[in-house]
Amino acid sequence: MEKATGHSILKTTNLSIGYTSKKVKTIIASNINIELKKGELVGLIGANGIGKSTLLRTLSNVQNALNGTIKINGKDITTHNPIALAKVMSLVLTEQITSKNLSVFELVALGRQPYTNWLGKLCRKDIEIVNKSLQQTNIANLKYKKCFELSDGQLQKVMIARALAQDTNLIILDEPTTHLDMYHKAYILKLLQKLAQETQKTIVFSSHEVELALQLCSKLIVISKKEVVSDTPNNLIEAGVFDNLFPKDLIAFDKKTQSFKVKK
Amino acid sequence: MENNKTHKTYFILLGLFLVLMFFINISLGSVSIPNIAIFNSLFSTIENTSWQYIILDYRLPKAFTAIVVGSGLGISGLMMQTLFKNPLAGPFVLGITSGASLGVAVVTLGASLFGGFLLGALVSKWTIIAAATLGSFLVMLSVLVISVKVRDAMAILIIGLMFGSISAAIVNVLSYFSSAEELQQYVFWGFGSLGNLSWHELFILSSIYIIGIVLSLSSIKSLNSLLLGENYAKSIGLNIKQSRLVIVISTSLLAGSITAFVGPIAFVGLAIPHISRQIFNSSNHKTLLLAVFLIGAIIMLICDTIAQLPRSDYTLPINAITSLFGAPIVVWLLIRQRKMMF
Known part of the structure; x- marks a missing residue:
């Protein structure tokens, strides 16, 4: 019961997602009802092409919902102006940043833009928050490095630090573990878990790392062809959601080890 | 914070160098004038009135024009490179200059073609400016619209070149139908020259330049x-x-x-931002805008000093000098891929 009293950060009601092109609506998923609370680490799981990115893009207001509402902190997402939205939600995207000539500090400091003046001048508080974000993501030693000098794993941490510096209740990450080796995949997701607990931010990420997500997340959103469900990992396993996640000809979910096994 | 100190030193050095180049620029020219006379003519009247005339009404406005042109083109190039996410973007490469040329061609060459509507008197400096600005604005908008659809950086550059070709073709057609004097006016404009501006014209150019600079300052954060x-x-x-x-x-x-005022000037807008990034090792536009201003002004003053061929009666077209210096920089940038970052 103690979870029900938690503060609702993100709430969708009868949300439909998809594309509108030439007046033809292509619905990818509908009837999505999710509620995310403070301090939760939420994994978004689903097969390739099922609509994970579309859902994240819709939640982050990059594309419009076809139907239904999304509320952030109890306020409809479409009524936020760009600056107000930037103060409640930060993003880590799959796309590369345009300029890698920025130093790590400069890049993370760009996360302070919603709060700075017309010139983007950093005040003492901004610099403190940037330094704290660097420490929380364990990259304080990279502060003066240029982004082109970093490995993929380091760059991903920098992007997470930038999202932290934006000081929002909600952080959304689109596949933060792609291009990383197994160790760094676990490292990044473990870092997200720590950050959600320490900072009480709500962190949502999409990932193909079902097994890691099952171990680390407090809640999962699973998209399958039939429906979009969200619950704790254990409840989802009990409900047999993972048996229907992928086509059944090659792999099967093993409840005991909470992992997928290749059929022999 | 270490960085800020070195930047400050660079800015001071560049500022001093700019002042030095400014004085070298006005002290050299086809007529040899002693330095003392130059210095005196700036602050009081001197006996040799023709010297004073050369300095106050020719060399001084020319030097100021060089500063406006170098810094203005550099800053517009810097903004284009960031906006188009393309290190090779610049007013000349993207066809913006061609758009301006086309605008000028339409009003100078087209005057007789549309003679019924446009009286000769209408082709004033203001008409030329308006036409050039409108032409560059339209090309800039078209390139922007296309760049939203075409993500490939190289494709955008090729499209810019195509705009250049189209403008050139239209200019050719227009020149076929225009009179000899109009053609001459356009051709001379096309050579590019910093020295044709009176104080009055420089005032007009500076006013528009200041509006552009204020807008660019307001865009630093974006x-x-x-x-x-x-x-x-x-x-x-x-x-x-x-x-x-x-x-x-x-x-x-x-x-x-x-x-509009000095004719198409190549490569300055493209090369200056890169030189500035190299020197300051930064992509922060707060630093870069000031750096581009100083370096652009300095390089344009140097190019103009060379173009004057001091102590001789000849003047080279400024466009040729900037191309000679700018084109190799572009090649150098392409060879050193890593330095193409911005």
Whole structure:
């Protein structure tokens, strides 16, 4: 019961997602009802092409919902102006940043833009928050490095630090573990878990790392062809959601080890 | 913070160098005038009135024009490179200068063609500026619209070249139907020259230049956001459409008005931002804008000093000098891929 009293950060009601092109609506998923609370680490799981990115893009207001509402902190997402939205939600995207000539500090400091003046001048508080974000993501030693000098794993941490510096209740990450080796995949997701607990931010990420997500997340959103469900990992396993996640000809979910096994 | 100190030193050195280049520029020319006379003529009247005339009404406005042209083209190039996420963008490469040329061609060469509507008197400096700015604005908008659809950086450059070709073709057609005097007027404008501006014209150019510079200063924060890419920029609260429009207007005002007054000048807009990034090792537009201003002004003064061929009766077209210096820089940038980053 103690979870029900938690503060609702993100709430969708009868949300439909998809594309509108030439007046033809292509619905990818509908009837999505999710509620995310403070301090939760939420994994978004689903097969390739099922609509994970579309859902994240819709939640982050990059594309419009076809139907239904999304509320952030109890306020409809479409009524936020760009600056107000930037103060409640930060993003880590799959796309590369345009300029890698920025130093790590400069890049993370760009996360302070919603709060700075017309010139983007950093005040003492901004610099403190940037330094704290660097420490929380364990990259304080990279502060003066240029982004082109970093490995993929380091760059991903920098992007997470930038999202932290934006000081929002909600952080959304689109596949933060792609291009990383197994160790760094676990490292990044473990870092997200720590950050959600320490900072009480709500962190949502999409990932193909079902097994890691099952171990680390407090809640999962699973998209399958039939429906979009969200619950704790254990409840989802009990409900047999993972048996229907992928086509059944090659792999099967093993409840005991909470992992997928290749059929022999 | 270490960085800030070195930057400050660089800025002071560049500032001093700019002043030095300014004095060298006005002290050299086809007529040899002793330095003392030059110095005195700036602050009091001297006996040799023709010397004073040369300095006050020819060399001085020319030097100021060089500063406006170098810094203005450099800053518009800087903004284009960030806006188009393309290190090879610049007023000349993207066809913005061609757009301005086309505008000028339409009013100078087209005057007889549309003679019924346009009286000869209408082809004033203001008409030329308006036409050049409008031409560059239209090309800039078209390139921007295309760049939204075509993500490939190289394709955008090729499209810019195509705009250049189309403008050239239209200019050819126009020149076929125009009179000899009109053609001469256009051809001379096309050579590019810093020395044709009176104080009055320099005043007009500077007014538009200042509007462009103020707009570029107001875009510093948006330009820095754009270094992350558009989706990230949006996510940190940038109103993309609005800031894009401000940047486009600012670049068209700068590139358009400068081209209108001094003719098409190649490569300055492209090369200066890269030199500035190299020297300051930074992509922060707060630093770069001032750096581009100083370095652009200095390089244009040097180019103009060379073009004057001091102590001789000849003057080279300024466009040739900037190309000679700028084109190798572009080649050098392409060879050293890593330095293409911005």
